[in-house]
Amino acid sequence: QVQLVESGGGLVQAGGSLRLSCAASGRTIDSLFMGWFRQAPGEERNFVATIHWSGGRIYYADSVRGRFTMSRDNAKNTVYLQMNSVKPEDTAVYYCAASSYYSGNVPSSFGYWGQGTQVTVSS
Numbered sequence: 001q002v003q004l005v006e007s008g009g010g011l012v013q014a015g016g017s018l019r020l021s022c023a024a025s026g027r028t029i030d031s032l033f034m035g036w037f038r039q040a041p042g043e044e045r046n047f048v049a050t051i052h053w054s055g056g057r058i059y060y061a062d063s064v065r066g067r068f069t070m071s072r073d074n075a076k077n078t079v080y081l082q083m084n085s086v087k088p089e090d091t092a093v094y095y096c097a098a099s100s101y102y103s104g105n106v107p108s109s110f111g112y113w114g115q116g117t118q119v120t121v122s123s
Contacts, residue, residue, distance in 0.1 A: 002026045002112045004096045009117030012086055016121075020081040022096030022114060029053075030074040033102045035110055036081045038092035038119075045095065047105040049081065059105055064090075088123045 008020040020036070035050040049070035051058045058070055069082040079096065094117050097110035 002029065002032070002098050004098060004112060004114035006094060006096045006114045006117040009094060009119045011120045011122060014087055014121055014123050016086055018083045018086060018119060020083065020094055020096075020117060020119070022079045022081075024077045024079075024098065028074070029072070029077050029079070029098065032098045032100060033110075034070075034072060034079045035097040035099070035105070036070060036079075037095045037097060037107055037110075038090075039095065039116075040092040043092075045107045047107075048094070050102070050105050051079065052102070061105075083119070086119075086121045088121045091119060091121045093118050 003025045005023050012018050031053050036048040037045050038048050039045040047061050048064055049060050051070050051072055055072050067085045072079040096114040098112040099110040103109040
């Protein structure tokens, strides 16, 4: 079992930056695929970014590629999402997720979830 806790969310102006963190406990994440997903009100939970356990392969949604950067620090058992040039459409609850294997960038591929952190981008 792994427990995930997100932090770093908040209110930011369009064009600004924010860094989300996801701290894991219960087991080490060095063999886990990690992901960030987001869910806006009335919408489904959508893929943002995922990272291979080694950090050598990272996938991004088209809507965030070039603006967001996902990284991991296995020594700290933490993954990050650096959000730059944010837009109002980035407003959502952001969730951290983990999986023992990679089977696609969809929520159903991940068995462990955090409680989410709210990101609100004002125009």
